[in-house]
Amino acid sequence: MQIIRNRAITDDDYVHVPDGGELPEGGKPIVTLARYVSEREALLAHHAFVGVRITSDKLPSDIPDLERLALVVIEFPRFTDGRGYSVARQLRQRYKFGGEIRAVGWVLRDQLYYLERCGFNAFELKPGKPLESALEAFGEFTATYQAAVDDPRPIYRRR
């Protein structure tokens, strides 16, 4: 499966593993938060890269040992559910999370620019949506007003 990562289309090197599903030997699993919480030590012992998938009602403080994760996946059950934007920004700014933050679910081209500004760097678009043209979304604006993850300075410190 292909995803957008760091503004480029790439093959996904992670595998989404459902609860109860078998973990990929030596691979990079993405597990639910519940599974991660219950199997944390074993997961981290056997896999160098572990991703955790959280639903949109979870907060960074719900994820134990955040600094040991390579990836946090945030679900968008609907494209209008904006909680993930605040979660990603908190992950980057308050928790200094340096791994990948990926948006999955109902993710559309017209959200990518805002998602990236809040700290997301990877995107699984809603199935059926073209990836190539979606990359144009990152270049639609050449100036911003706010402080965000991409630049901690609001415009009045850049003008």
Next chain:
Amino acid sequence: MYQYDDYDRRIITERAHQFRGQVTRRLSGEITEEEFKPVRLQNGLYMQLHAYMLRVAIPYGLLGATQVRKLAHIARTFDRGYGHLTTRQNIQYNWPRLTDVPSILDELASVEMHAVQTSGNCVRNITADHFAGIARDELEDPRPYCEILRQWSTFHPEFANLPRKFKIAVTGAPGDDRAAVRFHDIGLRIVENADKERGFEVLVGGGLGRTPIIGEVIREFLPKRYLLSYIESILRVYNLHGRRDNKFKARIKILVAALGVDEFKRRVEEDWTLSRTPELELPDAEVARVSAFFAPPPYELLPNGADQLTGFQLGRDRDFGNWARNNIVAHKVPGYSAVVISVKTPGVPPGDVTAAQLDSIADIAERYSFGHVVVTHTQNLVLPDVKTSALPRLHAELSALELGKANAGKLTDVITCPGLDYCDLANARSIPLSLEIAERFDRIDYLNDVGDVSIKISGCINACGHHHVGNIGILGIDKRGEEFYQLMLGGSPGNDASIGKILGRALAQDEIVDAVENVLGCYLSRRDSPDERFLETVRRIGFDPFREAAYGTASPAAVE
């Protein structure tokens, strides 16, 4: 007024370009109507009952003459020759075609305007006191802070998909709140602390709609430099914890009420402590830079015009005299007056202005008021800086445009939503009712006798006509397929904020205006002096006499 620099121009131009692409992708089917909806809403484009409606942002209501001419041009070229002033100081067009909207946005961008975030679940247009910068009772001009907030909120990446819409209003006049800050998601009042330092009193969780609530203070004094970081924390707590399962329970007021204001405040303060950054602090230099755009215009040194104004008011020309009494507001600079242009012309929906009127208003603003016009949340216009000596000529010119009505703040200065004539949410028509009121009470002696009273009409419980805060509020409801109207008394949007209460059973279309007249008759006979305003009488004597007047019985049970 604020002038765009290269940054502002780029952002707004690029937005118009982006929307052109989004419309193309919608028309090609790449995105569904469901997916297009939030995109078009955040560009101000609604689907109404009969057609699209485009709402254009007028930040804090302030317009320059060039912009007014552009609004006229858009009305003439892309719409049916008129626009409609809204209760949030914006203008909306009721008949644009989807394919024309990108061109309209380009036209707007050419005069430093846009339709960004005038709808959708995001931070909406920042509104302010319509007498900002000129009011005698003002501590400080709120518009620089509104502009700073406009820039901060425009395409804020974290807060573009909130649980529901979010409205912020600012006032710099502590003694008289003309911006209804207690009925906004966030209300800001510029205040001075014991050390004579200026800052903001922050109110949160006010609003109208289905659940009217008066906002509560969560910070009595916020130093100015923390304005943006503190508001971000409020919005973050709301974004993360506001309800998303029911759109009627999704506004911040519901969250504040559910948590209690103390717990809500605790969460905001906690986030603020952990999240605020030094970069986000507002430097004095930025406040000074933006404030310079709102520096007073080059006023002439004039004698105090108070005697002259009194002479006008008592003069032989009664139309002009009444106008000089009702539509003129004292200005902080001697010899100048602020003029309210009543956009409440009998026979015309409240707040509707034609392209020809807009063009003429632009000319008049240039000749009389340094080229500035302000849209009020009461759906009128203000010329902020008119020489008192020029009022007779100005009134003659406005009268020739049918904009010279002497009814500002009076009974026929009705606020209405578009109602069932335009809106697919409405249960009842509100415009015909406002026209009937305007016609019934269009007698200047009666208006002057009744004095300052506000009638606000909404065509459904979403309350776009602000009926909860009308001294007289009217709410259209649907009763077995027929339009009925509830009558409410006692609302006020200002410093003495209160929410009106229902007087009795809903009234049919042919009963409601009679009931209003009877309520007013009760006021006239029961007020303790001609100086006691309608609202004061209601508060003093209670509902029973008014119920008796409207329904023929004072018993609440009998009029259920």
